[in-house]
Amino acid sequence: MKRLYPIVLVLVLLLSLAACSGPEDYRSPSPTQGGFSMSSRGSYVYGGKLYEARRVLSACELAHLDEREEYAEAFCFDPLCEHDSPNCKAFIGGAGTLCVREIGGTAAVFAAGGSGSENEEEKTAYKITRFDTDTLMKRELARGIPDPIETLCVTDEYVVFTVRQGGRHALRACPANGAKTLWADALWAEDKPEGADHRLLGCVGENVYYYDEAGNVWETTVTFEKAKILFTGILPYGYLLWDGYLYFPYNLSAQEIQGYTDCFTFSSADLFRTPLSAPSIENSEAVARGVYTSYNVIAARFFEGKLYWSPLDAEYFGTVEYGWSTSPDAPGAELAGGSMIDTMIRSTASLYETDPRTLEATEVLSDLGYNTVNILYAGPEYVLFQSSVSGYRTDVPYDPMGAQYVYDRTTAALIRYQSNSAEEHAGWFYRYLDLAED
Numbered sequence: 001m002k003r004l005y006p007i008v009l010v011l012v013l014l015l016s017l018a019a020c021s022g023p024e025d026y027r028s029p030s031p032t033q034g035g036f037s038m039s040s041r042g043s044y045v046y047g048g049k050l051y052e053a054r055r056v057l058s059a060c061e062l063a064h065l066d067e068r069e070e071y072a073e074a075f076c077f078d079p080l081c082e083h084d085s086p087n088c089k090a091f092i093g094g095a096g097t098l099c100v101r102e103i104g105g106t107a108a109v110f111a112a113g114g115s116g117s118e119n120e121e122e123k124t125a126y127k128i129t130r131f132d133t134d135t136l137m138k139r140e141l142a143r144g145i146p147d148p149i150e151t152l153c154v155t156d157e158y159v160v161f162t163v164r165q166g167g168r169h170a171l172r173a174c175p176a177n178g179a180k181t182l183w184a185d186a187l188w189a190e191d192k193p194e195g196a197d198h199r200l201l202g203c204v205g206e207n208v209y210y211y212d213e214a215g216n217v218w219e220t221t222v223t224f225e226k227a228k229i230l231f232t233g234i235l236p237y238g239y240l241l242w243d244g245y246l247y248f249p250y251n252l253s254a255q256e257i258q259g260y261t262d263c264f265t266f267s268s269a270d271l272f273r274t275p276l277s278a279p280s281i282e283n284s285e286a287v288a289r290g291v292y293t294s295y296n297v298i299a300a301r302f303f304e305g306k307l308y309w310s311p312l313d314a315e316y317f318g319t320v321e322y323g324w325s326t327s328p329d330a331p332g333a334e335l336a337g338g339s340m341i342d343t344m345i346r347s348t349a350s351l352y353e354t355d356p357r358t359l360e361a362t363e364v365l366s367d368l369g370y371n372t373v374n375i376l377y378a379g380p381e382y383v384l385f386q387s388s389v390s391g392y393r394t395d396v397p398y399d400p401m402g403a404q405y406v407y408d409r410t411t412a413a414l415i416r417y418q419s420n421s422a423e424e425h426a427g428w429f430y431r432y433l434d435l436a437e438d
Helices: 009-018 061-071
Strands: 043-044 050-061 091-103 106-114 125-132 137-146 149-154 159-164 168-175 199-204 209-213 218-223 230-232 240-243 245-258 265-274 285-294 300-302 307-311 315-324 342-347 350-354 361-366 374-378 384-388 402-408 413-419 428-435
Touching: 009 350, 043 091, 043 374, 050 061, 050 106, 061 384, 061 402, 061 413, 091 125, 091 149, 106 149, 125 159, 137 159, 137 168, 149 199, 159 199, 168 209, 199 240, 199 428, 218 300, 230 245, 240 300, 245 285, 285 307, 285 350, 307 374, 350 374
Parallel strands: none
Antiparallel strands: 043 050, 050 091, 091 106, 106 125, 125 137, 149 159, 159 168, 199 209, 209 218, 218 230, 240 245, 245 265, 265 285, 300 307, 307 350, 315 342, 315 428, 350 361, 374 384, 384 402, 402 413
């Protein structure tokens, strides 16, 4: 990071004016019009920038992600600071979850992660930090939380979040503008039945919405009182909340793909919506058909006021054996830990954008050679997604490591801006056991 984040009075004034925008303003990635903002893992896109907290908080314009080490700006005013220690004003620590929301005319960053404490009793605890980017005011809203924090839902008044307790999740909440740090026992906490798994959907006013492992969608208050079931769906996942509507999966279907030796089954569902004020299957309408579903997720998310979704379109491309050798001069001769098998299957070829006001769908991208199910962000100019380095392509060297890409919707340029390439490991090898015929 070479450049510093400046204080510019004009920028503050512009942000204040932007806060007065009408209800049709969809620049924020908040899942409702001004209602709430949901977090993402590792990084967060807001205002045309990618926010990251790799020890210190920084932001980079989406147009410069391929050179973000050069263009990333740390939120620190000190020209002599190296931005690599707790003394940096932008220091947050290891933040696993980020959320950015405009509050009071400033972009407020909410980060959840480890406490960073050297105290043995606190070392494994977790905390939530708020960082106001214009003033560099930093405060801990909550700390000493014994369970990992997975999802943040931020409103102008509250932070509602889920903690992972074993394989289950529970809800907690605290003020978003707290003047003092709250310890775990002072947080609002739900009295959850033992064994229940509660996943956060969002907030409207002081109401909190979540769903459970039985497909029930619940409404409660921010202090978790008077919880009631609003709706019961057919899946224990795939629910979205947007602008007064509950989106839910319906009409399941499957597609079988024959691989090298095994047959693989992929699933999809239609996405419907129903008014949150009177939710029911009878009082609903179809929004998208054949949306890809897998591993308790549905390939549909709201960004910048639009629904982005991927239909199931599975196709087998080949099977590859890969691994690392203890003898770099003879790759594959002596395997370190044995080899692994990967079946290269495209799960979906396209990404669509649907306007929730008209339900008109437009194709954003198609068959890039990389699975685009894991969309990190999508907007009118850029799409960010995560795939493997080589995707399902067989015309490039095979590389199973994870990578993040930015797709420019104007130029159709695709850039890999972050990856851990397997080619960097000595003795890396791979060989195709089978390739699908063209």
